[in-house]
Amino acid sequence: MSNKGYIIYFLLACIALACTRKSKPLGQIRGTVLIAGFAKDGIILAADSRVSIYETADKSNGPMASIDSFQKIYKINGYPFATSGIGNFGNKFFYSVVEDFNKVKSKPISPTVSLHKFIDFIKLNYPTYSDKILSTNEFIVIGYDNKIPIIATIAPYIDTTMNSDVLLTTDDNITKDFNYDTSMTCSEMAIMIKKGIDSYTEDPKIEKVVGGPITILEFLKKSNKPKYIQNDFTNRQFKDVSDLINSIESNKITVNYYVPNGKSRLIYTLKMDINQK
DSSP states (O other), X not given: OOSSSOEEEEOOSOOEEEETTEEEEOOOOSOOOEEEEEETTEEEEEEOOOEEEESXXXXXXXXXXXXXXXXXXXXXXXXXXXXXXXXXXXXXXXXXXXXXXXXXXXXXXXXXXXXXXHHHHHHHHOHHHHHHHHTTOEEEEEXXXXXXXXXXXXXXXEEEEEOSSOEEESOHHHHTTOOOOTTSOHHHHHHHHHHHHHHHTTSHHHHTTSOSSOEEEEEETTTOSEEEEEOOOTTOOOSSHHHHHHHHHTTOSOEEEOSTTHHHHHHHHHHHHHHTO
16 A cells, blocks of 8 residues: 555454453554444344545544445355454455455355455465555454354454353443343344444544444344344445545545545545556
8 A cells, every 4th residue: 555545444453352341452543343242142243334534544633534334244154254444455345355255165164264264365365465454454253163153353463262251342442331241132232232332433533433324233043144133234335446436526425524625635545546556
């Protein structure tokens, strides 16, 4: 990525782990919200949908713009998967990389193995961007391995699999007031999570990088099939950055601007970055 070019962030550098009522923060840059946890009837995965766009690689001045209703929850090998951090591989968006990975036919494998295979896929096929992305992003996958519920995560300095009594979040400030208990159902957790994220984004400093409609997905034991229960954005995607530019120019999407002459500056920065590839 160039210093001048745009950077699209599902912004995050590290994660905080909240295990039941005790959180273990590992340090965080506030940005994309991801929450995963075990319920008595399954596993739940949630994410906000705001994507922040920066004019330069220096994020200290905040984003120049943001766009809501972006997909942050995908599927790899059929398992629900979410990521935060950098959202593009040059001119290619993250969901396109996921689609490429899923085209590689493989035998049914566990959530943990699927996540590691995806990381290996990034290293092999996107070497120009892999070091930066793997040193910044957090990856979470949920599912079942021999009927045992699993949450697996890879982030800077973290590579772990959990199977009980855990609430995983990208910022423990979101969950500090949660009365989380594994006796809760997925539906009850969904209500708690939405309230927590809504409260978190009331901070004006936070709302520029976190927000938009919240996506919540449940993976129930009895159905063994993931299901979106709030805001499925899988059909709201852009083919590439050029497609995004066209949508901005034609006012097909709503953009939140945080700088003067935001639209023209945003379009110029996006085009400059494409030309430098």
